[in-house]
Amino acid sequence: MESYIPHRQRLWLYILVGLVIFYLVVPTLIVVPVSFTSTTALLFPPPSWSTRWYEAFFQQEKWTGSLWVSIRVGFGTMVLATVTGIAAAYALHVSAIRMRGLINWTLISPLAVPSILIAVGIFFVYAKIGGLLNTITGLILAHTVVAMPFVILTMAAGFKTYDMTQEMVARSLGADRFKAFMTVTLPQLKFSVATSMLLAFLISFDEVIISLMVSSGPVSTLSRVTFSTLRDDVDPTLAAVSTLMLVVTSVPPLLLHIAANRARRKNA
Structure with missing residues (x-):
């Protein structure tokens, strides 16, 4: 049995954590x-x-256009990464093949590879194939490469806490695997799914290195335009853009966390 450590003895740890957060x-x-x-x-x-700088942001085409591009690419990445990531995590969870560990490592390997290497690799692949550079489709596919590992890890954690016998019962009553998964398994992992979707969108929305390599002109994302503007010209509009991006990347996760806590209390 673990011994209880009073809060007074852990005061130094609280102070250290507070300073790091600060x-x-x-x-x-x-x-x-x-x-x-x-x-x-x-x-x-x-x-x-x-x-005035928020007004300047919404009055300039380069900002509003890039924001619209980021939203479209973010939602496209969210859908593609979530669907493929959930399918991969589910397949790995229920599979008994010997190479499951190797396959899982391969799928999440973009987390261990520097973004610049991924960006250069995607650029040369797109240049070889043709038709994907400076396109929304190309951006969505590229962002999915770096967003899908987060979906796989999130859903893998969710599947580990889920009792698969419930799905097996549904299948024994006549439902095929897909119907049992969609009607029994997935609804009980709704917060894992929501977290995966949110992570995929935010990763795409914040991605700048890959966007610098595979997009330009009217297909530039907000992060790319921000980086280019920061390099060429500095004005408070950048602070307004940064504040908006801060709100987009912090408020939705906070709301999701609050909703998950409320649901957990109701089920307790």
Whole structure:
């Protein structure tokens, strides 16, 4: 039996964790007030407050166009990565083949490979095939390569906590494997599925290295345009863009976490 450690003895750990969180979060949050500055320079704290840079964002075609591209690519990646990732995780979970470990390692290997190597590899493949560079389809396929491993890992964890005998009962009552999976297994893993979908979308929305290699012009994503603008010209519009991306990448996971906790309390 593990001995109980009083909170007072763990105070140093709480302080250390708090300092680490402070170090990681505060520099990011500084961008938020900077985005509301009324001046043309990046000043903190802002001398006065204004929403002019958010208005500038929505009035410039390069920003709104790239935002629309990112949303389309994000949703496309979310659908493709989630469907293929769930299918792969399920197949690996129920399979008994000897090479299951090797197949699983191969599917999640993009997590261990630097993004620049993946981007260069995809670029040369697209150049060889033709027709995929600077296209929405090409971006979706490329982003799926890096998003699918997260789906596989998330769903694999979900399948490990699920009792597969429930699906077997449904099949014994006449349902085929696909119907049993869709009507019995998948609904009980809804939060794993939702997490997988959200991760796939956010990974695609934030991806910049692959986007730099395989897209340009009217097919540029928001992250790519942000990177290019940061290199060529710095103005508070970048802070407004960063704040919007911060909201997109932080609020949905928080809401999903709250919903999952409420569902867990109801089932407890």
